[in-house]
Amino acid sequence: MSELLLTIDTTTPVGSVAVTGGETLLGEVLLNLRSTHTDRLLLTVRQLLTDLNLDISAIEGFGVVLGPGSFTGVRVGVATVKGLALATGKPVAGVSTLRTLALQAPFARSPVCALLDARKKEVYAGLFTWEGGRPLPLGGEAVLAPEALLDSLEGEVLFVGDGSLAYRTLIVRMLGARAHFLPWPLNLPRASCAAMLVLDELRQGRTVPLEALKPTYIRASEAEILWDRRRQDGLFEG
Structure with missing residues (x-):
């Protein structure tokens, strides 16, 4: 096994994607932009793989940074990796932003x-x-x-x-x-650093079933806070 991994970090405005082969960094894209990760993440993945002359089917495992961080950014990264893993049938590991x-x-x-x-x-x-x-x-x-x-x-x-x-x-x-x-x-957080931790997890067999791959928020979302406040104020029953 060549341990060819693709790792994604979208937990902050600094989005990054890295492709590693074992303990070698093959390529990385890091963009500190204010546009949403939804607009550019898959394009970045596709371009990096093209530049490396790789097809997504060659990737043997996926990594994703689970948070904490931007609620929207974390969700985008987790959802993207879930989709890629589901399409390819390859294992996934998640790691902490901090x-x-x-x-x-x-x-x-x-x-x-x-x-x-x-x-x-x-x-x-x-x-x-x-x-x-x-x-x-x-x-x-x-x-x-x-x-x-x-x-x-x-x-x-x-x-x-x-x-x-x-x-x-x-x-x-x-x-x-x-x-x-x-x-x-x-x-600036980097997907290549996350890839080191992802490789450790996969080598030790600590993969995550897709249904269990969830963001790490730590803090409740605005919607959850509002819901709880309204419930406590008696605006909702049950």
Whole structure:
């Protein structure tokens, strides 16, 4: 098996698609655009495969970044991978956005805090430590106010992700010299990093049945919040 994989990340406005063969990156497209992923994702997949002289039938497995992130973006990525896997009958694995981001700080000596701007003055956050060549979670992933996150952190921390850019002034004010940051290009999530984690999952047989492949939102959607508020206010019965 050549372990030819196609991995998709649409969890943030930075959409990316990567094709890997085992532990070799064959090609990657990364676009930081404000157009929706629906408009360009399949075109990007098709163009990358064409440039590599590959047909979709040659792909032996699919990977997708499940979230957290943009609700619409996460859904687009998961739905696209489900469709491709259903059409080809190939296995699928899903990975975390935050752990994927942590991979961009290899062999960090201090804990890595992966941060995504969750809007509404909150961040999606996950804390990781490097062990065995991979970032391992030091706890669960959460959505919370950045001040609450920073209050909970001890010692030196390396920040990665667009949340570290959006809240850099606050981070430096609260943590001072304990805060460290990656160069700005490394804060963009990349499908090639996700592909490393996807390859690990598939090699260990941790595939996901298509009916069980679901986005990881962490925070309830606006529709769910509105529904719950109306239910609590007695506007709905049952």
